[in-house]
Amino acid sequence: MDSENIYKIIQADCLKFLRRRAITNIDLTFVDPPFNQGKDYKYFNDTQPEEKYWSWLQEILKEIYTISTEGGAIYFMQREKNTEHVIRVLREANWVFQNLIIWKKMTSAVPSRYRYSKHHQIIVFATKGKKPRVFNRLRIDPPKAPNHKYERTNGMFVTDVWDDIRELTSGYFAGDEAIRNNRGERVHTQQSPIALLLRIILSSTKQGDIVFDPFAGTGVTLVVASQLKRKSIGIEIDPEYVELIRTRLKSLRPSDSVQRYFSYYRYTHNLTEIWQTPYFSTITQMQIFKDKQG
Numbered sequence: 001m002d003s004e005n006i007y008k009i010i011q012a013d014c015l016k017f018l019r020r021r022a023i024t025n026i027d028l029t030f031v032d033p034p035f036n037q038g039k040d041y042k043y044f045n046d047t048q049p050e051e052k053y054w055s056w057l058q059e060i061l062k063e064i065y066t067i068s069t070e071g072g073a074i075y076f077m078q079r080e081k082n083t084e085h086v087i088r089v090l091r092e093a094n095w096v097f098q099n100l101i102i103w104k105k106m107t108s109a110v111p112s113r114y115r116y117s118k119h120h121q122i123i124v125f126a127t128k129g130k131k132p133r134v135f136n137r138l139r140i141d142p143p144k145a146p147n148h149k150y151e152r153t154n155g156m157f158v159t160d161v162w163d164d165i166r167e168l169t170s171g172y173f174a175g176d177e178a179i180r181n182n183r184g185e186r187v188h189t190q191q192s193p194i195a196l197l198l199r200i201i202l203s204s205t206k207q208g209d210i211v212f213d214p215f216a217g218t219g220v221t222l223v224v225a226s227q228l229k230r231k232s233i234g235i236e237i238d239p240e241y242v243e244l245i246r247t248r249l250k251s252l253r254p255s256d257s258v259q260r261y262f263s264y265y266r267y268t269h270n271l272t273e274i275w276q277t278p279y280f281s282t283i284t285q286m287q288i289f290k291d292k293q294g
């Protein structure tokens, strides 16, 4: 691992790489694989027989289990219709279920004629062993719901329903966080938001821990981990995305910054311990400047 940058990007097929057992002591893994839904990946057949697809993922989960620390965490993101498979393959790979997180989307639901419209994606949080080695109980400060009578004074704990993280879509809402080419098109249609990885990494790691992403895509896991002073390892099969990750990490854009979320988490009791960033020195300097100015 590059000690200055504390991240490592590997261009490889993640299962083949994992089988070589070249990495170890992983404290947290974020798994966001292709969903086998017929998308156009250059290096992945996204239209496979179900059984083949799930046993491939199970092999990957088993390998990650072996190289994870005791109590290490895994967050596995998928379409809601696959919840049953996700829970099963994790269990069969020895992971202990902790939460089924509902990531409620902010954009319109996908309509359905015969059932309820779809408005969420799932993330299963599981651990190696019964108890997580780290779980920071984050507090957030979302706007007060209209039916709540009293103002909150110290925020609220994050629950298993995440309805405050905007997905990056093709339209207006993607904002400037989505990476685009010269024609303004998104370079990777599955790019996860900074806010999502921020929550996962803050909840399940301490500084100096190792975070792993076997399907790194645009490198969001590494982008967030490096700002929070966690080490990170990302594997990506597509050389173009690998190049994109390298470029992104060398020069983070303002929209890659985690700082804009700091105040949202300010009521977390151990925030200064788990999120030490230049923010503090900036704030301190601002305060000193203000004091000096009277």
Ligand SMILES: C[S@@+](CC[C@H](N)C(=O)[O-])C[C@H]1O[C@@H](n2cnc3c(N)ncnc32)[C@H](O)[C@@H]1O
Pocket (backbone or CB within 6 Å): 012, 013, 014, 015, 032, 033, 034, 035, 041, 043, 044, 188, 190, 191, 192, 193, 214, 215, 216, 217, 218, 219, 220, 221, 235, 236, 237, 238, 241
């Ligand atoms: C759903 S995307 C991940 C997006 C990522 N979370 C982000 O925020 O950019 C899945 C990624 O896995 C990569 N991939 C597909 N098969 C792979 C394999 N066998 N090993 C490693 N990466 C693979 C794809 O190229 C794609 O970039």
